[in-house]
Structure formats: structure tokens, C-alpha cells
Amino acid sequence: MDPALPLAPSARWAVLKFGGTSVATAPRWRTIAELAAKRVRAGMRPVIVVSAVSGLTNQLQALIDRELDAAALASETAAIRERHLQLIGELGIEAPTATMAWLDHLATLVQQAPLRRREFRWQAELMSMGELISSSLGAAFLASIGLRCQWLDSRQWLKVEPRPNQSEWARWLSVSCATRSDPARVAALAKTADCFVAPGFMASDSDGATCILGRGGSDTSAAYLGALLGAERVEIWTDVAGMFSADPRQVPNARLLSRIDYAEAQEIATTGGKVLHPRCIGPVRESSVPMWIKDTQRPELDGTVIGDDVARDVLSVKAISSRRGIMLVSMETVGMWQQVGFLADVFAQFKQHGLSVDMIGSSETNVTISLDPTENLVNSNVLEALCADLAAICRVKVIGPCTAISLVGRGIRSLLGKLGPVWNVFGAMPIHLISQSSNDLNLTFVVDEARADGLVPRIHEALVKGGALRADDSRVFGPSWASLYRTAATSPPEWWRREREALLRLAAERTPRYVYHRDTIRERATQLRAIAAVDRWFYATKANAHPAVLRTIADAGFDLECVSPGEIEHARATCPDARLLFTPNLARQEDYRRVAATPALLTIEHLGSFAELGDLLRGREVSLRIDLGSGHGHHDKVRTGGAKSKFGIGVDQLGEAVRQAQEHGLRVGVLHAHLGSGILDAAHFGRVYQDMIALAEQVPSVRALNIGGGFGIAAHPDDSALDLARVAELLATIKHAHPQYELWMEPGRYLVAEAGVLLARVNAIKHKYGRSFIGLDAGMHNLLRPALYDAHHPIVNLSRLDAPDALRADIVGPICESGDVLGGERALPATSVDDVFLIAQAGAYGAVMASNYNRRAAADEVML
Amino acid sequence: MSAIDTPRDAQTFHFVRAGYDAKSASAALVYRFDDDPELIETIRFADTELAIPAGREAAFAAALRLLHLIAGISYYKAAVPPQIAVDGAPLDAALAALLDEIYLHGLGEFAHRNGLDLRDRIEFPHDAHVPDVAARVGLPRRTLVPIGGGKDSLVTVELLRAAHEPMTATWVGRSPLIAACVERSGLPRLNIERQISPLLFEMNRNGAWNGHIPVTAINSAILVCAAILHGHDAIAFSNERSASSANLVRDGFAVNHQWSKSIDFERAFRGYVSTHVAADLDYFSALRPLSELAVTRLFAPLTQYHDVFSSCNRNFRILGDKPAERWCGQCPKCHFVFLALSPFLPKTRLVAIFGRNLLDDATLAADFDALLEVGAHKPFECVGEGRESRAAMAALVDRAEWREDALVARFHERILPLLDAGELALAPLMSVDGPHHLPARLARMFDALG
CATH class of the missing domain: 2.40.37.10 (Lyase, Ornithine Decarboxylase; Chain A, domain 1)
Incomplete structure (x- = not known):
């Protein structure tokens, strides 16, 4: 079309929503302007819905939450004004009259804070100011670059629809709106401009007073406007290209969801997906307006399309999501078996206290429900009041904080057969509640929040490996987050590709045959030794005791860890100069006697050893192996910590062990823990190190901490490699705080597996x-x-x-x-x-x- | 063999010398065992060059000497040799008496744990001279508030803010957790770096005595130097009433884990500072007339700090977004702060701070018994008095959302019947009373408390 002419009245609407970061700087506003102009050139009439500049909404909330004196209030408004004037300057426009008027109005409202702070109506008006300011400013900017652009007052379109049982707070600060469209009014609006900028987050009630949509408000505004205008689509522009099969911060290999339907999108958002607020799906779903999620910084990426046009026959878990801070209320009848009306009685209390129940599990005499950590639940005494009332009719127990982990996908009940690997991930972990949603869209597990760390990545992996999440089906899934956003670590081809000819010759001589590659061992050794916080390295010889392998590793500066007298003798014969650490498990006294004749440092790992060996080792330093009580690793059988593990002494036995060591004249100089192998999570090593420090502080003779090994290797195509740089950084931070302890580690597999x-x-x-x-x-x-x-x-x-x-x-x-x-x-x-x-x-x-x-x-x- | 190699054989601990270098804004504190190499600790008071302000030279010299003598405790305790020697000018009787007290009581827990009796070892030599009384040195009206990362100092900040005190938030060391708390407070900041002699670690590796030292005494002396250098006329610590109570009495000797947070230390230290260092430098604890529980109640509504603070002794040096990174959940501090906050916060908010519900963990029964002081002595940690813990627990028995939790139910069933019901009320524990050294301008600071 000719840009000099206005858009045809029939031009389709497109609603584009931008968040706080996108409207906070001039360059980001230029991006918005370009996207708007592009829509106009394509014959569409864009409505740009904006948030307040980043941080402002929290700043305004703080004015409500905190009592400040007049001087402090004035300095807050002055800072807000200054920030916007600076942005106006950077955009190179005259200060728009409307923006200045909003800034003045904000100053007036803020002055009223001491008197009206608790008034919801005032709070709603104050909270709306950020968007009013940013949208008025944006409209002026888009007009200044030649678009026929106008400011659109969303409050004239988004009309509050009261909900039953709504609290006074929600009536002002968390409202819902009607979605009935008025085509004549839309047509009239279309005649006024080619492009609009509208404030998100707000609506007006039947008296015309400003109300707030609440959390996720700007996305919801965009969805409402899309529905009301009958838009071709609603585009949510954000900092990531769409919804993923899991939170990419937890699961870098999470797959982009290219196309999903409204119900699944809603379910992902409701069960903890962070990209969209659940409330924003409803309006577009009712009016069948597709919703796109796009990355502002990477507009070329396809993103996610939510709509009706999806492949419905792909039977797959689409996403795994999690929510923290869930509270469970467990209610046990004190009355009779098959008591009539028990559920009605307890639920009446929830209604009475304005609490919305999410999941429900019930048995003959118990009903357990979950509550989301709403503002109300966290900041008021509503739970106390509810329980006081419930206690009159049942025994009540509050369990929390819990994490709810949901597997989301249409027809999840048909996928149970493929969830075997997921059950293994949960293992013996206590699960408080399992809920299978009656719409067959999700299967949710509620566990203790403190135990939920790392579960999501492991479950995601189990879903992919078990074939329950069909990551290979391109009708639903796109690329992984890591492949989109991580600068591809160009890992060099495996050594055996380069050495193919030599290997084929060796295979021609005989098979089966193990072949080891010296340079790869050296390379791994160098990588590990770059972790500066570690003072001494031991190689766990049990991983591969081939003499040439041992010598290569010892030459690279590693000492040797052995688990039997046989290994000790082999190590001494092969590498006479290496220092040795003896770490047996439930060994006989004779084993210790044999090794005690060598200079190896001996590890004690059960209490009985002190009495047995006291005379033999009197005056010597020993290492003490502790089981920290929780294991990690890629399989149950390689986890070497935890109640079921046979290694080490319990933390609760440490005092007794130290007492016995003193009694028998042994000095506990080293504490040792090794919790498993194949660990790909960098944070694990920091946790073990810290736990060990806490223990060492109780044992004055300790000079060194051996935190074991367990460096994992990415074996499966969907594994992410362990971030050694992150491990190094983490260990260095802790080392800096506790320099008094030498840090030892004893990797095995990491050095030799790939070689x-x-x-x-x-x-x-x-x-x-x-x-x-x-x-x-x-x-x-x-x-x-x-x-x-x-x-x-x-x-x-x-x-x-x-x-x-x-x-x-x-x-x-x-x-x-x-x-x-x-x-x-x-x-x-x-x-x-x-x-x-x-x-x-x-x-x-x-x-x-x-x-x-x-x-x-x-x-x-x-x-x- | 030197004391570095065999620390427990050392005979004499020497306070060698202390100096200040304006260019690096650093003090060097030098110590020595016998004829061993010198142990040098450095303390850096600013990122840039910092001269001693004119007119405060004598005050700073006295402050630096005090710091040198107090900070020596970290090294002295490695060997606890029979002799103490102070090189340079002799000490006067008042200073020697202060140091005797700080070393003896400050190392009380250390001695108890290591089975040592220090009563006949600690004697600082002095002569009969009487120094001049310290003068006023023109310190401007500003308060230094040391921030510890826990709840107490943050309560002090907000109380003083409400009283319109000009303040600087300060901390020693590089804890990112404390830095985050200071950031939230929005106050001007002063970070002080302290570098302990690496030889001390070597001594530790070689079997030195190790254990608790009175770190608040050392930090107090550091801040006296900082106040003179940077110009502050008050230092407001955040020690409450219960910090004065002993953990146990052994052989007639009261052992208090937090002795340097007690009013005895406060009285002795502030007295010495105002008479021997600078007459216009006030040292006090802002929270002294309050119980731990009263401080906790003041902290409860300060939601702006809930996701950054931590009182945990094990995790506090590491900062993290997840509760489990800030609260280990295993140490007495975690247990006490959880219990003390429970009467004053919605349960949902409290468990969100800690990331778990410590009162529903049956394996912690013995740990909570120690806090309640039933069948065990008070733990060696900075925790409140047993009656505070008992009152908090008793309050939960009356709350339906807590009553069924493992440890609350256990208390209800087994411990409560043994207790005197008259001693379980929260209200008496909220009273503002007991000795304190708050300046007159802050006398009405707690009036708003009911």
C-alpha cells in the first residue's frame, strides 16, 4: 500500500503488546515503531499495548506498602519525572502535553499517600499511572516518526465485569472484563487513526473509575483488546521466543512449542509456565483470535502460535511446569464414617474466607486441597482465620511450602505407559498429593519444595527418553532453547573420528578390544586442573587402572585414590611417586593392616574401625568418610550417599567418630564425602562443599575437605555438558570464604570415559x-x-x-x-x-x- | 621447630606493632609467637587514599592500638601460650583490665570446648602510668550501623530511620548477602576489608587450637577506627537483651557464646572508648532493652528484607535466590529464627522465607528441645532465651494452622504439661526494659511499641 494514504477502513487489526523493558529506552521504542510501521505497510492496523517502564510498577507498589514522609514521597515522584523526561529527551520529541499532565497527576496522587494509602480506589488509580505515562509518551513518539498514530484510552474499551464472591481488594485491583464486541464502535475507531498506543493493565468500572487487572495485566489487556476489536492476532512481544516444554532457566534443552491450542497454553500458564499469565488466554480463546509470542530482540524467530489450527493427533506431553509456594490443607473428619455433607461444610469455609481451591484429593475420611500462594494468602492472616474455623468441624493440618510439578498435554491419561522413567525420578520421595485434572490436560505431583530442586530437569529428561514428550515431532516442537540462545559451543569432533583409520586397523587385528586415547586423557586432566580452588587432585583408579592410563594421569599431576589393597599395590608398582589415598568400603582389618604399611592416607568409614585400628594407627592422621544423607547421580546404583547407601558414617555419628578418634589417638585431618557420579549440575559441588564446611567447623583438627568427584559427562543427545567454569567459580567463592581448608577432589570417570x-x-x-x-x-x-x-x-x-x-x-x-x-x-x-x-x-x-x-x-x- | 609448625608448644605471644598507611587506607596489625615469622593482619578502611583527619591523630592512634590489641585474639588463641608480651609503650591499668576481660570471657566457649582453663594464662602486662583523658575530636553527627545480614541490624536501621538518624551502613568482609541487605536498605555504605594472616591457616593445619572468637569485639574496634577516619560520632550495634545471658556455667565460670554482644562488654568497651579514645564517640547497642522475640516482632513487617536476609551461620556467606541457599535449616540459628518469627507472620510467608517448614520436621525434635532449654543446655549460638522459645511455641499451640505440625504437636503433648502456664505469655517478653546505653535523643524510639 502507499504509506502516504491512510489504511482502508477494512484493514485488519493487530494487537501488539510490549513490556516494561521494551518501553524503557529510546532504542527499544524505535524497535516498537519499526514493528508498528511494518504492520501498517502490510495493511494491518496495529494497537500497541504497553506496560509501565521497567521497575515503575514495583516502585508504585512500594509507595502503597511503605510509610514514607512527605520529603521522601516528593523525592520519589521527582525521580519518576526525571526518568521520563530523560527518555523523552532521548526520543528527541517535545515533552507531550498528555504525558506531562499524567506526571503532574501522579505527583498529586503520591502526595495523598499518607491519607489514602489503604484506600483501594486510590491504590488502583496510583498503580495505573505508569502505563498512562508510558502509553501517552509512546503515542507521541510514533506520531513524531510519521505514523498516523493516536493514544487509545483502554479504559473506554475494557469494562469491568464484577465476579461473584469477589473481595473488595479484587473489585479494584484484580478485575475481569467483558469481551462482547461492538462492530460499529470498532469501525468508528478505525476511521480515527492507522495505529494506536494504549495503556495496559487497566479498565474502568460502571462509574468510570479506574481499576487494575492485576498481575499479568498488560498481556490480559492485549488479549481483551484483541477480542473486542476482532483482531487478526494478538502478538505478545517479550524477552523469549515463545513457550517452551519447560522453563529454559531450569532446562536449557527445553523445546520451543511451535503450535499449541488454547487449552494447553492455558494449562501450561496455570500450572506455572512463566511466559504468559493464565488470565490472558481466556479472552482470545473465546473469540478465536490467535496469540503469537515473539522475542523483541530476535524478531526473526518463529516463536509460539496459540490457536485452533494445531495438529490434535500428536499424543505427547507438551510441557512440564512447576509452581512453588503451594500450601496444602489436609482435613480429617472427626465425625462418623460416611458423614453426610462434610465436603460441603469444609468448602463453605473456603468460600467464606474468599480462598480459591486448586487441587483436591479425597478419601473416605480425609480431604486435602491445595492453595496457590496468592498475595492474600502470603500477606494476610486469612490462613490462620480459615484454620481456626475449620478446626471446629475437622482436624486440620497445613502442609507447605510445596512445589507442584505438572505434566501438561492433551490426553495425558493415554500416556501413562510411557511415564515409567518419570516414576523412577520420584523414587522414594514423599509425594503429598497427585492430581489428574478432570479435563485430561495435566497430571500434577505435589512434593516438598525443599526436595523439588532439580526435579524438573530430571523429569524433562525422563519424558524425552521414555518417548512421552515427542521432541522429534516438528508439528508441535521447535528447536531447543539452548540451540536458539546459547552461542553454540562448537565442541570438536570426537577423537575417534580423526583416528578412524587407525582404529579400523586395530579392529582388523582383533575384536573386542578397548582403545584409549592419551591426548584426550591429558586434555581432561588439564581442564580439571584449571579449577584453581582445588588444592589436590586424586584419580579414582578403579575407573580404569590400565598402567599406561595411570601413568598418563599421574604425570598430569594427579595423586591416586585406591579402594583395595590390590589397587594400592598396583598403583605403587605403576606410579611409585604418586601419593595415595585409601578409601575402602566395609573392608576387613587385614586390608587396613596391609595398607597401613604403605604411606597411603587411610580413610575410615565406619565407627567400628576406630576400636579395631586404634593401636595400629595411633598418632596418624586419617580421613573420615561422611554420608551427607542425600545422594546425587545418574542412576540409583551410582548414588553413594543417602540412607540406603552403604558408604560412610552418618552425619549424626560425626561427634561419636571424633570422640573415638581422640580416644584412640587418631587425628581426623580430612573429611571426605562422595555423593555419586555422572552429576551434570554445577551447583551440586557447591552444596557438598558447603555442607562439608559446616561439618568441619565442628572438628578443629580438620585441615582438608575431600568433596569427591562425580563430574558428569553428557552422554545422551539431550544432556547439557557440565559447566566446569561454573563449578570453578562456585568453588572459588566458597574457598575464598573458608581458606583455612584445603580442597581435594577425586574424579575418575571424567578423566577417562571419553578417552x-x-x-x-x-x-x-x-x-x-x-x-x-x-x-x-x-x-x-x-x-x-x-x-x-x-x-x-x-x-x-x-x-x-x-x-x-x-x-x-x-x-x-x-x-x-x-x-x-x-x-x-x-x-x-x-x-x-x-x-x-x-x-x-x-x-x-x-x-x-x-x-x-x-x-x-x-x-x-x-x-x- | 617453630610455633607455626607446632602451635601448641609456643611460649610467648607478642603484640609487635600496628601502623596505618593513608595511601592504601590500610592498617597493618603485626603479631608474633616466640621468634617465629610475623603474623600480619591488614584492614582496609576505604577503596581510595584516606588520610587521618587533622585533629584526630591522637584519637586514631589510641583506636588503632585498641584494635591491634583486641584483634590479636584470633592469633593468640591458636597457641594460648603462657606469656603475653606487648612491645612498644606499656599499657596502663585500665586498658590491661579491659583486655583481660575481653580475652578471658571472649574465649570462654573456646576454652570450654577445648577443655582449657585460661584464668591463669591471660594477664596483660601494664605499668602504673595514668594516661590523659580523651578529648572531643569534632566528629560529625552521624551513626555507623554495622549490618550483619540477619534481622537484628535491619531492625536497627528501620528504627533509626524512623527516628531520622543520619546513618551509614557498614560491614566487614565481602559477604554478598550483607551487601544485598545493605542495598535493600538504600543507605550510604562503607565496606571494610579484613585480611587475616595466611600463616594462621598454616598453624591451623598444623594442629593449632581452634574455636570461637569474640568477633563482635574485633568488629567494634575496627568500627571505632572507621568512625574516626570517616567522621561518625556514634556506632550502633544491634545486640539485644538475651545476648547477655550465659549458655552454661562451668566451675563457677559463666560461658556465653556471644559474650562480646553482652551488656558487660558494651559497658566496658564504650567506657574505655569515650575516656581513652574520643570523648565524642558513642558506642551502644540500639536493641539492648529488647528481647530477641521483640526484635523479631519488629522485623516481621519489614517485608522488603524477607527475601534477602539470613541469620543462618552456615550458609550466610553465600548468596542465593533460593531459600535453601540462605537457610541451611539445620543450625540453631535457622531453628530459632523460624520459631521466633512464627507468631508474627502468616504461615505461608514464613515457610516461603525458609523454603520449608522446620516445625513439621520430626527429626529436629532434639534441636528444638535445646532451644526450649528442656533437657539440654542452650546451644552455642546467638539464639534467644529458652523462655522466648517456649512462649513462641506455646503461641503456636493455640493456632489451628500450626497445631498439627510434628514439633508443635510434640510440644503440646509432652512438654507443655510440664511447664508453668503463667510463664508462657508473649506479652511480657515484648516489654522494653533492662539496662541500656541508648543516647537521650533515641530514648523514645520504642514508644510506638505496644
Whole structure:
């Protein structure tokens, strides 16, 4: 169209909403102007709905919450005025009359604070000022760059619709509006301008008084305006390109939800998704206006489209969301079995106190409900009053704070069969309530907030691995957040790709065969030693005790940790100069006696040892292994802390251990904890370190803390690598505060896993009941980890490394055990008997765990 | 062998010298065991160059000497040798008596835990000279308020703000948690850095005596220097009434974990400062006439601090957004602050601050018993008196939303019947009374309290 002419009256409306950050600076306003102009050029009539400049709404709320004297109030308004004048200056426009009038009005309102602070009507008017100021300013700016733009008073369009049982507070500060459209009025508005800027967050009641929509108000304003104007779409411009399958801050590999329907979007928002407020879906849903979510900084990204036009036959969990601060109220009847009207009686109390119940679980004599942490619940004594009344009719217990974790997806009941891995994640964790929503859109677990840390990423991973979240279905899912927003860490190709020819030659000599790569071991050692906070490194020799491997690691500055006299002797023979740490588990006295004859530092890990070894070790320093009570790691069987674990002494036994050590003349110089392996969460190491410091402060003789190892390696395609820089930073912060303790660590797997591969040859290929099996000459007798830990090892057909995938098959060994599966359902190129297969990340706990089960031969080991 | 290698064999602890370097705004405090290498602690009072203001040289010299002598306690305790030697000018009797008191009582818990009796070891040498009485040195009307990251100092800030006191928030060390609290207060800030001699860590590794030291005494002396350098005429700490009560009495000797927060220390220290350092420098605790519980009640409505403060002793050096990063939930401080806040906050808000409900954790029964002082002595931590904990717990018994929680129910069933019902009321604990050293201008500060 010709930009010189106004838009045709029939031009479709588009509502674009921008938040506080987007309206706080001149460059961001120019972005808004460009997007508006682009809509106009495309023949659409944009309505720009804006928030207050960032931080202002909280600032205004503080004027309500805090008592300030006249001077302080005046300085607050002066600062707000100054900030906007500066923005006007940066935009290069004359100070708009309307904006100046709003700023004056704000000053008048603020002056009234001492008298009217508690008045909801005044609060609503004060809270609306930020948007009135920013929208008036924006309208002037858009007009100044040549758009036929006008300010639109949203309050003339958004009319409050009172709700039943509404509190006085909600009647002013959390209102709902009607969505009935008036086409004639819309047509009349269309004649007045090509583009509008409107304040979000507000509406007016039947008397014309200003009311506030409450939290998420500007998104909701945009949705209402979209519905009222019959818009082509509502675009929510924010700081991220849409809704994701989980909160990307917790799960960087969360997938973009490209297209979802209103009900699912609403469910995600309601159960804790942060991008949209649940209230903003209703209006667009009722009027079938599609809602787009777009990234202001990255407008080229597709974002999320919420609408009717979605593939409904994709049976998948769409997202996992979580909400903190949930309170449960558990009510036990004190009356008779099958008491009539119990539910009616208790729910009447909730109604009476204006509390909205979310989830419900019930049994014959108990009903437990959940309450969201609304402002009312957190800041008033409503819970106290409710419970006092409930106590008259039942036994009441309040449980919290809890976290509700919801799996969201249409038809979730049909997905139960694929949720096995999710049940494993919860393990033995107490679950207070499970709720399966009656609309079949979500399945929610309520657990203690303090135990919920890290659950969401693990459940997301379990959903993807179990096939319940079909991340590969592009009709619903887009790219991962990490791939969109993380500068791609260009990880170099694995060493075995470069060494393919040499490996094929080695495989031609014999298979199965382990091959280790010295440079990779050195590289990992260098990476770890860059963590400056760690004073001493030990290598856990049990991971791979091949002499060439041990020497490479010792040469890189590592001392050696051994768990048996056999390992000690092997380590001394192989690396005579390395210092040794002996960390056995429930070892016999003779083991200690053998090792006590060497210079190794001995670790005590059960109370009985003091009496047994006191005479032998009198005067010596020992290390004491503690079980901090909670384990971490990729599988139950590699978690080495927690009530079920056999390692270490309990924290509650520390005092007794120190007493016994003193009695027997032993000095506890080192505290040691090792909570598991395969840990990919950097924060874990900080937690263990801090826990250890708290314990060490009770034991004056402690000079060093050994926080174990457990550095994880990303094995599965959807794993994020452990952020070693973050670990280093975290440890350094803590070290700085507690420099009196040396910090020791003892990684094993991290140093050697990726440096080793297992080469095998295809024995046979078989197809049965539609499933394919590729039988190798290597199996669980060579590499036990997949069978023992469900470990995932990347597997490739080395003979046809770059050929396209042609089949999915289980890769199995020759052992007569159904568990002899090295990799399940792997995508592979067309494969023939005698092809060479490479099983990667096999350098740790590979050869050392081999057996001759079925009388099959072990693989040999070669250092490259 | 030196005392660095075998700390417990040292014979004499020397206070060697102390100096101030204006260019780096740093004081260097030098100590030595026997003929060992010197142990040097540095304290930095500003990021930039900072000269001693004219007219305050003598006052600063006295303050620096006091700091040198008090801060030596961290090193002295590593070996507790039989002899103390002060190099340079001899001490007068008043100063020696102050130091004897600070060392003996300040190391009370340390001695108790290590099974030591320091009564015949601590004796600061002095002669009979009587120094001149300190003069006024023209300090401007401004108060230094040390911030600890916990609730108490934040209550002081808000009380003094309401009384229109000009203030600077100050803290020693690099705690990001304290920095966040100071940020929330919106006050002008003064951060002081303290670098302990690395040789002390080496001594610790070699088996030095270790344990609690009276850090408030050291910080008090640091702030006296800071007040003179930066120009403040008052230092307002935030120690309440219960900080004066002993944790236990052993062999006729009262051991108080927080002795340097007690009114005995306050009286002795402020007296010495005003007579021997600067006559116009006032040192006091703003919260002295209040119980822990009364302070907690004042803190409850200060919601602006709820998501940044922490009283936890184990986690407080690390800042985090998650409650579990600020509150370990395992230490007596966590337990006491949770219990003390519970009568004054909606349950939902309280459990949100801590990220969990400590009163519904049956495994903490013994820990809470210690707070209630039933069957155990008061923990060695800065926590309120047993009767405060008992009154708070008793208040929860009457609240339906708390009554069924594991530890409240246990208290109700097993402990409450053993207690004198007349001693469980909250109201008497809210009274403003007992000795204090609040300046006259703040005398009406608590009037608004009911």
C-alpha cells in the first residue's frame, strides 16, 4: 500500500503488546515503531499495548506498602519525572502535553499517600499511572516518526465485569472484563487513526473509575483488546521466543512449542509456565483470535502460535511446569464414617474466607486441597482465620511450602505407559498429593519444595527418553532453547573420528578390544586442573587402572585414590611417586593392616574401625568418610550417599567418630564425602562443599575437605555438558570464604570415559516381530554399564561412519542374558555382518568391570 | 621447630606493632609467637587514599592500638601460650583490665570446648602510668550501623530511620548477602576489608587450637577506627537483651557464646572508648532493652528484607535466590529464627522465607528441645532465651494452622504439661526494659511499641 494514504477502513487489526523493558529506552521504542510501521505497510492496523517502564510498577507498589514522609514521597515522584523526561529527551520529541499532565497527576496522587494509602480506589488509580505515562509518551513518539498514530484510552474499551464472591481488594485491583464486541464502535475507531498506543493493565468500572487487572495485566489487556476489536492476532512481544516444554532457566534443552491450542497454553500458564499469565488466554480463546509470542530482540524467530489450527493427533506431553509456594490443607473428619455433607461444610469455609481451591484429593475420611500462594494468602492472616474455623468441624493440618510439578498435554491419561522413567525420578520421595485434572490436560505431583530442586530437569529428561514428550515431532516442537540462545559451543569432533583409520586397523587385528586415547586423557586432566580452588587432585583408579592410563594421569599431576589393597599395590608398582589415598568400603582389618604399611592416607568409614585400628594407627592422621544423607547421580546404583547407601558414617555419628578418634589417638585431618557420579549440575559441588564446611567447623583438627568427584559427562543427545567454569567459580567463592581448608577432589570417570572406546564386530543381524537386532562380538561381559546402570553409550558403525541412517535396531552382545543390550533402538546406517562397531565413552568402568561370564573372552586394551 | 609448625608448644605471644598507611587506607596489625615469622593482619578502611583527619591523630592512634590489641585474639588463641608480651609503650591499668576481660570471657566457649582453663594464662602486662583523658575530636553527627545480614541490624536501621538518624551502613568482609541487605536498605555504605594472616591457616593445619572468637569485639574496634577516619560520632550495634545471658556455667565460670554482644562488654568497651579514645564517640547497642522475640516482632513487617536476609551461620556467606541457599535449616540459628518469627507472620510467608517448614520436621525434635532449654543446655549460638522459645511455641499451640505440625504437636503433648502456664505469655517478653546505653535523643524510639 502507499504509506502516504491512510489504511482502508477494512484493514485488519493487530494487537501488539510490549513490556516494561521494551518501553524503557529510546532504542527499544524505535524497535516498537519499526514493528508498528511494518504492520501498517502490510495493511494491518496495529494497537500497541504497553506496560509501565521497567521497575515503575514495583516502585508504585512500594509507595502503597511503605510509610514514607512527605520529603521522601516528593523525592520519589521527582525521580519518576526525571526518568521520563530523560527518555523523552532521548526520543528527541517535545515533552507531550498528555504525558506531562499524567506526571503532574501522579505527583498529586503520591502526595495523598499518607491519607489514602489503604484506600483501594486510590491504590488502583496510583498503580495505573505508569502505563498512562508510558502509553501517552509512546503515542507521541510514533506520531513524531510519521505514523498516523493516536493514544487509545483502554479504559473506554475494557469494562469491568464484577465476579461473584469477589473481595473488595479484587473489585479494584484484580478485575475481569467483558469481551462482547461492538462492530460499529470498532469501525468508528478505525476511521480515527492507522495505529494506536494504549495503556495496559487497566479498565474502568460502571462509574468510570479506574481499576487494575492485576498481575499479568498488560498481556490480559492485549488479549481483551484483541477480542473486542476482532483482531487478526494478538502478538505478545517479550524477552523469549515463545513457550517452551519447560522453563529454559531450569532446562536449557527445553523445546520451543511451535503450535499449541488454547487449552494447553492455558494449562501450561496455570500450572506455572512463566511466559504468559493464565488470565490472558481466556479472552482470545473465546473469540478465536490467535496469540503469537515473539522475542523483541530476535524478531526473526518463529516463536509460539496459540490457536485452533494445531495438529490434535500428536499424543505427547507438551510441557512440564512447576509452581512453588503451594500450601496444602489436609482435613480429617472427626465425625462418623460416611458423614453426610462434610465436603460441603469444609468448602463453605473456603468460600467464606474468599480462598480459591486448586487441587483436591479425597478419601473416605480425609480431604486435602491445595492453595496457590496468592498475595492474600502470603500477606494476610486469612490462613490462620480459615484454620481456626475449620478446626471446629475437622482436624486440620497445613502442609507447605510445596512445589507442584505438572505434566501438561492433551490426553495425558493415554500416556501413562510411557511415564515409567518419570516414576523412577520420584523414587522414594514423599509425594503429598497427585492430581489428574478432570479435563485430561495435566497430571500434577505435589512434593516438598525443599526436595523439588532439580526435579524438573530430571523429569524433562525422563519424558524425552521414555518417548512421552515427542521432541522429534516438528508439528508441535521447535528447536531447543539452548540451540536458539546459547552461542553454540562448537565442541570438536570426537577423537575417534580423526583416528578412524587407525582404529579400523586395530579392529582388523582383533575384536573386542578397548582403545584409549592419551591426548584426550591429558586434555581432561588439564581442564580439571584449571579449577584453581582445588588444592589436590586424586584419580579414582578403579575407573580404569590400565598402567599406561595411570601413568598418563599421574604425570598430569594427579595423586591416586585406591579402594583395595590390590589397587594400592598396583598403583605403587605403576606410579611409585604418586601419593595415595585409601578409601575402602566395609573392608576387613587385614586390608587396613596391609595398607597401613604403605604411606597411603587411610580413610575410615565406619565407627567400628576406630576400636579395631586404634593401636595400629595411633598418632596418624586419617580421613573420615561422611554420608551427607542425600545422594546425587545418574542412576540409583551410582548414588553413594543417602540412607540406603552403604558408604560412610552418618552425619549424626560425626561427634561419636571424633570422640573415638581422640580416644584412640587418631587425628581426623580430612573429611571426605562422595555423593555419586555422572552429576551434570554445577551447583551440586557447591552444596557438598558447603555442607562439608559446616561439618568441619565442628572438628578443629580438620585441615582438608575431600568433596569427591562425580563430574558428569553428557552422554545422551539431550544432556547439557557440565559447566566446569561454573563449578570453578562456585568453588572459588566458597574457598575464598573458608581458606583455612584445603580442597581435594577425586574424579575418575571424567578423566577417562571419553578417552576410551570399545571396538566390536558384527556377528549376526536378525529381524523379529518388526524389531531389528544387531549382534556384536562384545557384550555385557566386556561392558557392563548399560546392563548395570542403564548407561547410555553412543554407538556408531565405524565401517560406515558417514553413511545415512537406514534402520533402527537394538545393539546386543552374545551373552545368554536378555539384559545383554549395549544400546536400545539406535538409528544406524545399513549394516552388514563383520562391520566394525565403536561403542564410545567406554574408557571408564569398562575393562575394569569385565567378567568371563559364559566363558567368553575379555577384550584386550591398547593405548593409542 | 617453630610455633607455626607446632602451635601448641609456643611460649610467648607478642603484640609487635600496628601502623596505618593513608595511601592504601590500610592498617597493618603485626603479631608474633616466640621468634617465629610475623603474623600480619591488614584492614582496609576505604577503596581510595584516606588520610587521618587533622585533629584526630591522637584519637586514631589510641583506636588503632585498641584494635591491634583486641584483634590479636584470633592469633593468640591458636597457641594460648603462657606469656603475653606487648612491645612498644606499656599499657596502663585500665586498658590491661579491659583486655583481660575481653580475652578471658571472649574465649570462654573456646576454652570450654577445648577443655582449657585460661584464668591463669591471660594477664596483660601494664605499668602504673595514668594516661590523659580523651578529648572531643569534632566528629560529625552521624551513626555507623554495622549490618550483619540477619534481622537484628535491619531492625536497627528501620528504627533509626524512623527516628531520622543520619546513618551509614557498614560491614566487614565481602559477604554478598550483607551487601544485598545493605542495598535493600538504600543507605550510604562503607565496606571494610579484613585480611587475616595466611600463616594462621598454616598453624591451623598444623594442629593449632581452634574455636570461637569474640568477633563482635574485633568488629567494634575496627568500627571505632572507621568512625574516626570517616567522621561518625556514634556506632550502633544491634545486640539485644538475651545476648547477655550465659549458655552454661562451668566451675563457677559463666560461658556465653556471644559474650562480646553482652551488656558487660558494651559497658566496658564504650567506657574505655569515650575516656581513652574520643570523648565524642558513642558506642551502644540500639536493641539492648529488647528481647530477641521483640526484635523479631519488629522485623516481621519489614517485608522488603524477607527475601534477602539470613541469620543462618552456615550458609550466610553465600548468596542465593533460593531459600535453601540462605537457610541451611539445620543450625540453631535457622531453628530459632523460624520459631521466633512464627507468631508474627502468616504461615505461608514464613515457610516461603525458609523454603520449608522446620516445625513439621520430626527429626529436629532434639534441636528444638535445646532451644526450649528442656533437657539440654542452650546451644552455642546467638539464639534467644529458652523462655522466648517456649512462649513462641506455646503461641503456636493455640493456632489451628500450626497445631498439627510434628514439633508443635510434640510440644503440646509432652512438654507443655510440664511447664508453668503463667510463664508462657508473649506479652511480657515484648516489654522494653533492662539496662541500656541508648543516647537521650533515641530514648523514645520504642514508644510506638505496644
